[in-house]
Amino acid sequence: MKRDTPGRILLDHGSGGLAARELVRGLFLRHLGNPLLDELEDSAVLDLAGGRLAFTTDGYVVDPLFFPGGDIGALAIHGTINDLAMRGAAPAALSAAFVLEEGLETAVLDRVAASMGAAAAAAGVPVVTGDTKVVPRGAADRLFVTTAGVGVVPAGVRLGAACIRPGDRILLSGTIGDHGVTVLTRRAGLALEGDLRSDTRPLHRLAAAVLAAAPGGVHAMRDPTRGGLAETLCELAERAGAAMEIEEAAVPVRPAVRAACELLGLDPLYLANEGKCVVVAEPGAAEAVLAAMRATAEGRGAVAIGRVTEGPPGRVEMRTAVGGRRIVPPLAGDPLPRIC
Amino acid sequence: MKRDTPGRILLDHGSGGLAARELVRGLFLRHLGNPLLDELEDSAVLDLAGGRLAFTTDGYVVDPLFFPGGDIGALAIHGTINDLAMRGAAPAALSAAFVLEEGLETAVLDRVAASMGAAAAAAGVPVVTGDTKVVPRGAADRLFVTTAGVGVVPAGVRLGAACIRPGDRILLSGTIGDHGVTVLTRRAGLALEGDLRSDTRPLHRLAAAVLAAAPGGVHAMRDPTRGGLAETLCELAERAGAAMEIEEAAVPVRPAVRAACELLGLDPLYLANEGKCVVVAEPGAAEAVLAAMRATAEGRGAVAIGRVTEGPPGRVEMRTAVGGRRIVPPLAGDPLPRIC
Ligand SMILES: Nc1ncnc2c1ncn2[C@@H]1O[C@H](COP(=O)(O)OP(=O)(O)OP(=O)(O)O)[C@@H](O)[C@H]1O
Ligand SMILES: Nc1ncnc2c1ncn2[C@@H]1O[C@H](COP(=O)(O)OP(=O)(O)OP(=O)(O)O)[C@@H](O)[C@H]1O
Ligand SMILES: [Mg+2]
Ligand SMILES: [Mg+2]
Ligand SMILES: [Mg+2]
Ligand SMILES: [Mg+2]
Ligand SMILES: [Mg+2]
Ligand SMILES: [Mg+2]
Numbered sequence: 001m002k003r004d005t006p007g008r009i010l011l012d013h014g015s016g017g018l019a020a021r022e023l024v025r026g027l028f029l030r031h032l033g034n035p036l037l038d039e040l041e042d043s044a045v046l047d048l049a050g051g052r053l054a055f056t057t058d059g060y061v062v063d064p065l066f067f068p069g070g071d072i073g074a075l076a077i078h079g080t081i082n083d084l085a086m087r088g089a090a091p092a093a094l095s096a097a098f099v100l101e102e103g104l105e106t107a108v109l110d111r112v113a114a115s116m117g118a119a120a121a122a123a124g125v126p127v128v129t130g131d132t133k134v135v136p137r138g139a140a141d142r143l144f145v146t147t148a149g150v151g152v153v154p155a156g157v158r159l160g161a162a163c164i165r166p167g168d169r170i171l172l173s174g175t176i177g178d179h180g181v182t183v184l185t186r187r188a189g190l191a192l193e194g195d196l197r198s199d200t201r202p203l204h205r206l207a208a209a210v211l212a213a214a215p216g217g218v219h220a221m222r223d224p225t226r227g228g229l230a231e232t233l234c235e236l237a238e239r240a241g242a243a244m245e246i247e248e249a250a251v252p253v254r255p256a257v258r259a260a261c262e263l264l265g266l267d268p269l270y271l272a273n274e275g276k277c278v279v280v281a282e283p284g285a286a287e288a289v290l291a292a293m294r295a296t297a298e299g300r301g302a303v304a305i306g307r308v309t310e311g312p313p314g315r316v317e318m319r320t321a322v323g324g325r326r327i328v329p330p331l332a333g334d335p336l337p338r339i340c
Numbered sequence: 341m342k343r344d345t346p347g348r349i350l351l352d353h354g355s356g357g358l359a360a361r362e363l364v365r366g367l368f369l370r371h372l373g374n375p376l377l378d379e380l381e382d383s384a385v386l387d388l389a390g391g392r393l394a395f396t397t398d399g400y401v402v403d404p405l406f407f408p409g410g411d412i413g414a415l416a417i418h419g420t421i422n423d424l425a426m427r428g429a430a431p432a433a434l435s436a437a438f439v440l441e442e443g444l445e446t447a448v449l450d451r452v453a454a455s456m457g458a459a460a461a462a463a464g465v466p467v468v469t470g471d472t473k474v475v476p477r478g479a480a481d482r483l484f485v486t487t488a489g490v491g492v493v494p495a496g497v498r499l500g501a502a503c504i505r506p507g508d509r510i511l512l513s514g515t516i517g518d519h520g521v522t523v524l525t526r527r528a529g530l531a532l533e534g535d536l537r538s539d540t541r542p543l544h545r546l547a548a549a550v551l552a553a554a555p556g557g558v559h560a561m562r563d564p565t566r567g568g569l570a571e572t573l574c575e576l577a578e579r580a581g582a583a584m585e586i587e588e589a590a591v592p593v594r595p596a597v598r599a600a601c602e603l604l605g606l607d608p609l610y611l612a613n614e615g616k617c618v619v620v621a622e623p624g625a626a627e628a629v630l631a632a633m634r635a636t637a638e639g640r641g642a643v644a645i646g647r648v649t650e651g652p653p654g655r656v657e658m659r660t661a662v663g664g665r666r667i668v669p670p671l672a673g674d675p676l677p678r679i680c
Contacts, residue, residue: 007445007446007447008443008444008445008446009440009441009442009443009444009445009446009449009474010442010474011442011474011476012474013440013472013474014440014472014473014474014475015474020472023472024470024472027446027449027450027453028453028470028472030453031450031453031454031456031457032436032453032456032457032460032466032467032470034466034467034468036433036466036468036469037466037467037468037469037470043469044433044468044469046432046433046468046490048391048393048432048490048492050390050391051388051390051391053388053393053490055433055435055468055469055488055490056435056469057435057436057437057469057470057471057486057488058437058471059437059438059439059471059472059473059486060473061439061473061475061479061480063479092386092388093376093384093386093395095395095396095397095488096372096397097397097398097399097486097488098399099399099401099439099484099486100349100353100354101349102348102349102350102351102677103348103349104348104349105347105348105349106347106348106349106367107347109349109367110367110371113367113368113370113371113372114371116371116372117371117372120372126372126374126376126377127372127374127377128374128376128377128384128386128395129376129377129383129384129395129396129397130364130368130372130377130397131397131398131399131486132353132354132360132363132364132368132399133354133399133400133401133678134349134350134351134352134353134354134355134675134677135354135401135481135677135678136351136677136678138478138481139401139403139480139481139678140401140479140480140481140484141475141478141479141480144439144480144484146397146399146437146439146471146486146488148395148397148435148437148486148488150386150388150393150395150490152388335474337442337474337475337476338473338475338476338479
């Protein structure tokens with residue numbers, strides 16, 4: 001919208017950060033825009049035949065295909081379930097469309113499909129429709145998969161950045177950076193100390209527990225995937241027209257993740273997560289929501305990390321561990337491709 | 341299921357023919373199978389919150405990206421609308437997930453997105469959610485797009501191969517081969533005589549007219565995309581547990597398409613279409629359905645091409661123009677990659 005997109009697509013346009021936002025707003029929304037798409041939420045919510053339907057999609061191009069804690073198949077199931085769950089929907093069904101490179105070992109595809117089947121079964125959300133395309137050798141790197149999902153939004157549930165109010169508390173379901181650092185170190189072929197594992201997992205049960213704990217008291221949920229916690233907060237703040245303040249010391253980072261980030265010069269705030277969520281709740285609801293999150297396996301490490309303020313729209317400020325303050329800018333110019 | 345899939349993925353696995361069917365049944369259904377997926381129809385139909393929802397997906401990898409009569413963006417909108425329409429659904433919304441190669445000219449992406457926007461607007465079906473991934477140079481060929489779609493199936497509508505009965509008439513909405521031969525000649529760089537153009541267009545209005553003309557009298561609809569009319573009839577016959585008989589002379593093929601096919605050694609029966617549909621209707625309904633098809637712009641050339649018989653399940657037989665009979669086998673061993 002503001003800046004012209006450059007003449008060629010850069011890796012940065014897929015980062016989930018500022019360049020990606022500009023490509024979506026400046027190019028895609030210009031041609032495809034409509035009130036539902038323009039909301040830029042995790043799922044679109046449609047009024048359909050007597051109910052409200054959440055609908056979302058994500059492509060998966062992660063490299064390597066398999067990594068500690070998960071693989072492209074599990075990611076593709078969990079990620080789409082999570083984008084449905086973030087709007088308060090009960091996920092009902094998924095689609096899966098594959099682009100395969102000629103020559104791909106069938107055993108690799110079998111392993112990916114098995115992982116998808118297991119992840120779908122564990123989540124209780126079936127894949128009900130699919131597609132398979134094969135492109136000649138060299139026209140794709142092994143395998144890409146795109147999932148879409150539909151879910152039912154219960155009556156009365158309304159979640160989104162537009163519902164956020166100054167004073168709201170910002171909650172986080174657990175540690176950050178695990179997925180991003182795991183994929184990056186594995187891709188770099190580094191064997192690091194410590195136990196690095198992707199956090200990929202479905203969040204629909206956590207989300208349902210959150211909503212049950214404080215009907216009406218939850219304003220927004222968002223899964224901090226590409227661009228990490230920092231980018232998610234910047235986007236929420238911008239779209240809410242509010243500022244946010246978080247405490248660095250409150251944001252949980254596993255020691256092994258912190259060590260790997262220091263070694264690689266990465267900031268865990270900007271690393272992708274695949275099994276975490278940010279919840280923005282009314283101050284009066286925050287304690288109950290936090291307790292409900294902690295009562296689930298996937299939210300055991302939930303913490304309050306900050307609050308929404310009346311500061312300049314879109315500004316995210318962090319009180320550092322040593323007592324200073326710094327601005328947390330949106331992700332820019334640091335493309336980390338093929339993370340999911 | 342029957343034959344082991346080989347140790348590597350071949351182009352043939354993406355053809356929409358026999359090898360593709362075996363990969364879907366032998367690998368994907370083994371891991372992902374469930375009653376909705378196992379139907380192997382154009383869309384899954386879900387019972388959801390008081391209504392029935394059709395849900396479908398397709399990936400698009402066509403090469404070249406732009407061709408006479410259309411482009412990858414228009415195909416991606418039309419194809420998913422058509423798979424919804426074939427189950428009798430009113431298409432409600434689409435998703436679009438892009439995989440872009442680093443270095444892609446932004447102008448190319450802009451043209452594709454513009455075409456998608458125009459196609460979505462013309463069809464009255466908005467894109468409500470999307471995704472954008474960028475992979476490094478060489479990891480994908482320019483751009484792939486995967487659309488998914490949701491639609492509402494009106495009460496009482498039930499269409500699918502399982503509803504087909506011996507005696508049913510087989511109708512076809514117009515000429516065959518136009519899309520496939522256009523993409524193949526364009527890719528080969530051939531400048532042929534005559535006017536070759538893709539037939540890509542949305543079929544939801546035609547489908548609605550068909551259903552309105554004979555409520556309860558229409559048993560199945562299918563869009564003959566990859567694998568063409570031959571593969572579509574073979575699949576329908578197999579899943580219906582019936583045989584089919586068609587008249588070669590009744591199947592319309594444009595002279596320019598026929599000429600190009602002869603030159604290239606292609607059989608129009610196996611070439612992909614992107615704006616045609618096969619309708620299987622009760623004998624008593626066939627005339628009314630045909631008239632309703634002909635009254636639409638996209639079905640002006642509709643014809644009756646044959647009927648369902650009690651012959652061996654899955655057998656499709658053709659009475660040739662010179663009075664003989666031949667079996668029309670499913671597509672096998674003739675991969676035509678990147679046709680859609
Ligand atoms: N090519 C596109 N066309 C239209 N809308 C898009 C496109 N790409 C993304 N969007 C929209 O932009 C918003 C942000 O998309 P994004 O993919 O960053 O979110 P996400 O799926 O939550 O994150 P991630 O993909 O990292 O899991 C969503 O509302 C999405 O629908
Ligand atoms: N990878 C997959 N996993 C699960 N089901 C699949 C997969 N690929 C295809 N299918 C299923 O197989 C059936 C046939 O798929 P196919 O893609 O051939 O149909 P289509 O979309 O109508 O054709 P086209 O893709 O040529 O437009 C559909 O029911 C689809 O859901
Ligand atoms: Mg998300
Ligand atoms: Mg996502
Ligand atoms: Mg398909
Ligand atoms: Mg189809
Ligand atoms: Mg299709
Ligand atoms: Mg996304």
